[in-house]
Amino acid sequence: MPIELFTTLNGIWFLLAGIFLVGYALTDGFDLGAGAIHLFTKDEEIRKTYMNAIGPVWDGNEVWLIAGGGMLFAAFPVVYAVSFSAFYLAMFLVLWALILRAVSFEYRNKKDSPTWKKWWDRAYWIGNVVPAILYGVAVGNAVLGIPIDQKGVFHGTFFTLLKPAAIFMGFVALFMFVMHGAAYLMIKTEGKAFDFAKKAAIVGFVGYVIFLALTDFFIIATEPKLFMNFFKYPLFWIAPLIMLAGIFFYFKWLIVDEKYNKVIYASSMVIIGSVLTIALASYPVFIRSTIDEKYNLTIWNSASSHLTLLIMLISTLIFLPIVIGYTIYVYRVFKGKVSAEGGYGH
Amino acid sequence: MDALTLARWQFGATAFFHFIYVPLTLGLGWLIAIMKYKYLKTGNKTYDDLAMFFMKLFAINFAVGVATGLTMEFEFGTNWSEYSKLVGDIFGAPLALEGLTAFFLESTFMGIFLFGKGRVSEKVHTFSAFMVAIGGTLSALWILIANSWQQTPEGYKLVETPQGIKAVLTDFLAAVWNHTSAIRFLHTVDGGLITAGFFVMGVSAFFLLKRRHVNFAKLGLKVGLIFTAIAATVQVIFGDIHGWLVAEHQPLKLAMFEGKFKTEKCASLDLFGIIDQEKHESKMLLKIPCLLSILSYHDPNAPVKGVDDLIKEYQQKAKYYASLIPVLEQKLKEAKTPEEMEKIKEQLIMAKVKAHSLNISYEDLPSIPLVFTTFHLMVYLGFFFVVVVLVGLWKLKRGTLYSSKGFLWLLVLSIPLPFLANELGWISTEVGRQPWIVYEILKTADGVSPVPATNVAISLTVFTIIYTILFIIYIYTMTRAIAKGPNIPEEKEINAPTEPNPSFTTAFSSNREVK
CATH class of the missing domain: 1.20.5 (Single alpha-helices involved in coiled-coils or other helix-helix interfaces)
Incomplete structure (x- = not known):
């Protein structure tokens, strides 16, 4: 393993950026997954139950994205500036989708009219599916490379981002979140809502495995150099191994052992493994330039000053544990099954 | 239109829209926390009813605020990438700290606050209310530190890199605690407190006028009035200090605030006027001699530069x-x-x-009439708020507050005014900062992303559509929630027996009615 990952501020911040990416996928990931299956059941009771399961926590979960964006801005401003301006329309699609999701939660149940609810349900679904897919597409493009020059100016259009491998990675992300969301719902619900979540978990699992295989196949065929890091630093194999273990246990606990409360640990492993695999494959590059290797944005040429990195590291070490502490407290408060009835059952 | 103009319109429009909701969130969070605290201390159930009712309105407002706030963070990267590259070393940190110290706190405890009643003790519920209020205030602190750094940059040095010249942090505390962050924070948060105060007073006055939930509304009006009285009076002092700091650090902005083209000794404060920017002329009505010099420099003979x-x-x-x-x-x-x-x-x-x-020409300046008018209107509204609360206090003392219909109507109609004052102040300070994005260091034109104008035109159009719809729905759900009133039965209002687990509906869940 490259020692500078732990001995330099730039390396540590690369890991921290990965932690925020994983943090977002682990927390908001199950919200997105639960939202993505929303339209596939016509049952109002199930829909409401699912929304109630997400209700108290999605807002805090979304903050992982906001905080992650802020962290990226502070630690690697060039990466932040280039990725957001290069992915201009894609970024705004994510944003509009997240706005739709936020207000759907708030407004869907404000009126007892089927038409009102029908439209908010659609808005809610789009608000979950679009960020889920684009999460994968964005990561895919960063790793596969985009046409940026020495000043970080993007020479392409929205359609430059729609490479097959990147789109496959979008679906990997979507099904990964469905797996995770279904795992969460199996813990939080019972009865027919539980049965539907179980079905969704199987669909998510199958979809994930298929698209993961397709993506790997595509990358091996077209961009084999992306696997170089794993041969250079054998310890990096930890990440794909976590992912594979996650896949194994997801199948084992869901299908073989029927230990439904445990499935979420497996989906968490899948997420941690998948995200880290991509991050480590790309190390030390954040965004690859398809124009010239030397325009790659790396942890060295796009980072903030030593002082800023140090101050942010100290703040993160102080505040992140506190955040995780009260987040766990909130999940404890809302432990237990939910129903479709106002707020929480029993 | 070019990408720069479109990008400025988009940022201005989305920030304007976001800033409709933020001040109310800021202030109402504290008011609700205070109501919960009073309930814990006095055991008076009406305080809890007030808190729970305004919490529902708070939640509607909060949702739009969060959703539109996300836009702001995205736009620094999407539309102002050159700016972000140049100053990200300094500007990024407060944004990251905002997420880390404020948003997590606010959003996580919001979950307990909205859904936790009955699940957690009243103490924890009150504690959550305070955490939500503190989270909102911390977020205001960080974002205003970032904004103040744009206005009065400090604690940095400029270095050359392969990607161009960049500002690099040299002194964190100097950058954070630059000349204007403290006063900008106080002034803005106080604006939020006034907004929430008028909101609570106006809604309570509405119930009093409709003779619904009378005891509930009386208490709401009283709490709102005392709260606003303090906030509005203090704001006069904050405003004065703020103006004084603008005079010291941003004389060009002051000249535009006051519509001064020529340098004046013993400068007059002009209350109303018309400005002809092309002819470098302003026709002013009601000039108070020397007052501007006194206010800006605390010295009647100090010259105010034009x-x-x-x-x-x-x-x-x-x-x-x-x-x-x-x-x-x-x-x-x-x-x-x-x-x-x-x-x-x-x-x-x-x-x-x-x-x-620093090589700027007269043509680079923003619209001076806009800066002048927005600034002056904000100040007049600020004084109007003071007058209203003073009249209110006098009526409270005489015991006629709850029965004077005219005054109650005035309170109802005043609800939008603090919202307006916030926006006016924001426009005058941000437009007045032009032509720079970082004062005297970086021109706004040099901070824009190299993004095709069509892309910006598309996003601006979609934002306009989404935000218009959002605003209509916001007003609709807000008024519906207010019209529905608190979840307390009208006849049992006085000495209502305290139920073990008071039935309530949360903002997110079903709206089952209490019959």
Whole structure:
């Protein structure tokens, strides 16, 4: 393993950026997954139950994205500036989708009219599916490379981002979140809502495995150099191994052992493994330039000053544990099954 | 239109829209926390009813605020990427700290606050209310620190990198605690407190006028009035200090605030006026002699510089820095020690940056009538709020507050005014900062992303559509929630028996009615 990952501020911040990416996928990931299956059941009771399961926590979960964006801005401003301006329309699609999701939660149940609810349900679904897919597409493009020059100016259009491998990675992300969301719902619900979540978990699992295989196949065929890091630093194999273990246990606990409360640990492993695999494959590059290797944005040429990195590291070490502490407290408060009835059952 | 103009419109419009909701969130969070606290202390159930009712309105407002706030963070990257590259080393940190210390706190405890009633003890519920309020206030602190750094940058140095010249942090505390962050924070948060105070007073007055939930509304009005009375009076002092700091650090902005083209000694404060920017003329009504000099510099004889003279001054400074460049380049060649070279290099970069950024012309200025009018209207509204609360306090003392219909109607109709004042203040300070994005260092035009104008036009159009729909739905759900009133039965209002687990509906869940 490259020692500078732990001995330099730039390396540590690369890991921290990965932690925020994983943090977002682990927390908001199950919200997105639960939202993505929303339209596939016509049952109002199930829909409401699912929304109630997400209700108290999605807002805090979304903050992982906001905080992650802020962290990226502070630690690697060039990466932040280039990725957001290069992915201009894609970024705004994510944003509009997240706005739709936020207000759907708030407004869907404000009126007892089927038409009102029908439209908010659609808005809610789009608000979950679009960020889920684009999460994968964005990561895919960063790793596969985009046409940026020495000043970080993007020479392409929205359609430059729609490479097959990147789109496959979008679906990997979507099904990964469905797996995770279904795992969460199996813990939080019972009865027919539980049965539907179980079905969704199987669909998510199958979809994930298929698209993961397709993506790997595509990358091996077209961009084999992306696997170089794993041969250079054998310890990096930890990440794909976590992912594979996650896949194994997801199948084992869901299908073989029927230990439904445990499935979420497996989906968490899948997420941690998948995200880290991509991050480590790309190390030390954040965004690859398809124009010239030397325009790659790396942890060295796009980072903030030593002082800023140090101050942010100290703040993160102080505040992140506190955040995780009260987040766990909130999940404890809302432990237990939910129903479709106002707020929480029993 | 070019990408720059479109990007400025988009940022202005989305920030304007976001700032409709933020002040109410800021202030109402504290009011609700205070109501919960009073309930814990006094055991008076009406305080809890008030808190739970306003919590529902708070939640509606909060949702739009969060959703539209996300836009702001995205736009620094999407539309102002050059700006983000140049100052990200300094500007990114407060945004990251906002997420880390404020948003997590606010959003996580919001979950307990909205859904936790009955699941957690009243103490924890009250504690959550305070955490939500503190989270909102911390977020205001960080974002205003970032904004103040744009207005009065400190604690940085300029360095040359392969990607261009960048501002790099040298002193974190100086950058954070720059000349204007403290007062900007106090002034803005107080604006939020006033907004929430008027909101609570107006809604309570509405119930009193409709003779619904009378005891509930009386208490709401009283709490709102006392709260606003303090906030509105203190704001006069904050406003004065803020104006004084603008005079010291941003004289060009002050000249635009006051519509002064020519430098005046013993400058008058002009209350109303028409400004002709093309002719460099302003026709003013009601001039109070020397007051502007007194307010700005606390000295009646202090000269207040006019726009025309300031532009000339900036151009002279730019020429001076431009003339320094060849001298410094020569010196750099002759420099012997590396320390000396380093020092001259730093001066050279500064000279290059200043020669460009200070070279502004009259045409670069924003609309002066806009800055003048928005600033003056905000100040008048601020004084109007003071008058209203003073009248209210007097009526409270005489015991006629709850029965004077005219005054109650005034309160109802005043609900939108603080919202307006917030926006006016925001427009005047941000437009008044032009033509710079970082004062006297970076021109706004140099901060824009190299994104095609069509893309910006598309996003601006979609934002306009989404935000218009959002606003209509917001007003609709807000008024519906207010019209529905609190979840307390009308007849049992006085000495209502306390139920073990009071039935309530949360903002997110079903709206089952209490019959």
